[in-house]
Amino acid sequence: MRTHRFTSLAALLCIAAGARAAERVALAPLDLPAAERRLQAPLQAAVRAGASGLSNVAALEPMSDSACAPDEGRCLAASARTAKADLALSGEVATAEHGYRFHLRAFAAADGAARGDEKGEVRGGPLDLEAAVEGAACRLLSGMACSGQLVVTVGEGGPGAHLFVDGKDKGPLPLAGPLALPVGRHAVRVASAEQRVHISHGLTVRLLAEGAAGSASLVVESAPLAASAAAPVERPYAHAPVVALAEPSAEGRAGAARLLVASGLGLLAAGAGVGLVAQFQSQATQAPARTALVEPGNNRARTTGIAAAALLAAGAGSLVAGGLVFALTPSGPSVSGRF
Numbered sequence: 001m002r003t004h005r006f007t008s009l010a011a012l013l014c015i016a017a018g019a020r021a022a023e024r025v026a027l028a029p030l031d032l033p034a035a036e037r038r039l040q041a042p043l044q045a046a047v048r049a050g051a052s053g054l055s056n057v058a059a060l061e062p063m064s065d066s067a068c069a070p071d072e073g074r075c076l077a078a079s080a081r082t083a084k085a086d087l088a089l090s091g092e093v094a095t096a097e098h099g100y101r102f103h104l105r106a107f108a109a110a111d112g113a114a115r116g117d118e119k120g121e122v123r124g125g126p127l128d129l130e131a132a133v134e135g136a137a138c139r140l141l142s143g144m145a146c147s148g149q150l151v152v153t154v155g156e157g158g159p160g161a162h163l164f165v166d167g168k169d170k171g172p173l174p175l176a177g178p179l180a181l182p183v184g185r186h187a188v189r190v191a192s193a194e195q196r197v198h199i200s201h202g203l204t205v206r207l208l209a210e211g212a213a214g215s216a217s218l219v220v221e222s223a224p225l226a227a228s229a230a231a232p233v234e235r236p237y238a239h240a241p242v243v244a245l246a247e248p249s250a251e252g253r254a255g256a257a258r259l260l261v262a263s264g265l266g267l268l269a270a271g272a273g274v275g276l277v278a279q280f281q282s283q284a285t286q287a288p289a290r291t292a293l294v295e296p297g298n299n300r301a302r303t304t305g306i307a308a309a310a311l312l313a314a315g316a317g318s319l320v321a322g323g324l325v326f327a328l329t330p331s332g333p334s335v336s337g338r339f
């Protein structure tokens with residue numbers, strides 16, 4: 001029974017060490033051209049939408065006191081630590097000939113090390129930029145391709161017409177099932193009618209294609225992929241910022257582990273010192289010239305030895321506890337950048 005308990009405990013410790021807790025993300029103000037500063041709030045909302053629903057993001061909140069440049073990792077990390085976050089996120093936008101260029105970066109709050117980046121160029125206006133930034137934030141924070149779904153419902157006169165998405169023929173209507181699309185804005189065309197559709201991660205957008213000429217009209221209905229049509233959910237842009245979890249951050253756990261290890265080393269050193277004193281006391285009681293003091297000396301040596309053993313045991317326990325906390329402290333998500 002005891003062996004089984006130890007085996008179960010070891011398995012639980014291995015599972016806990018392999019699991020990674022969600023991280024708190026601090027978003028610095030985006031660096032925008034003077035003429036585009038009105039886009040600050042919509043673009044921050046786009047970043048929040050990209051992080052919405054990601055299991056590895058516990059919270060995404062704006063930095064209140066950051067004057068760091070978008071590529072100053074150490075400066076951003078210090079601001080993130082002040083905000084008690086695990087990750088710092090920065091972004092910059094520049095105007096291009098036919099739209100915008102953007103660059104998002106992620107830095108570890110512990111040391112300012114780069115964790116990845118996403119950048120690209122957008123042809124179009126502010127709505128296209130917001131959608132592109134949403135997709136980039138989702139990829140940067142999750143380390144995976146982010147997508148949603150498009151469902152086209154066929155009405156009168158719709159069957160047989162071909163569906164085009166971003167100029168590519170997806171086949172005749174009705175489609176066999178939902179169409180997976182990357183996060184962003186997409187041009188959807190049926191016959192002579194065209195509609196711009198915003199796809200968000202994990203949501204479904206529904207279109208109605210009908211009419212003798214194959215016209216397409218957008219039905220405002222975005223819902224989680226697994227939810228029924230009877231319970232539509234608002235688009236993520238309307239969501240409030242993700243609520244922060246009460247779970248301690250990885251940096252806080254690492255600090256506690258360092259304190260335990262330091263305490264353990266200190267206790268071991270103290271125990272070793274007291275042990276030497278006990279050894280000297282024991283040797284002193286065995287000297288022939290001090291025979292009358294043997295019994296009191298033995299008592300003192302025994303007491304000192306017990307104190308040394310207690311210090312050594314406490315130091316070893318503190319070291320073990322610190323090692324366990326280190327092992328159970330999550331390292332954060334691995335984020336891959338696109339260059």
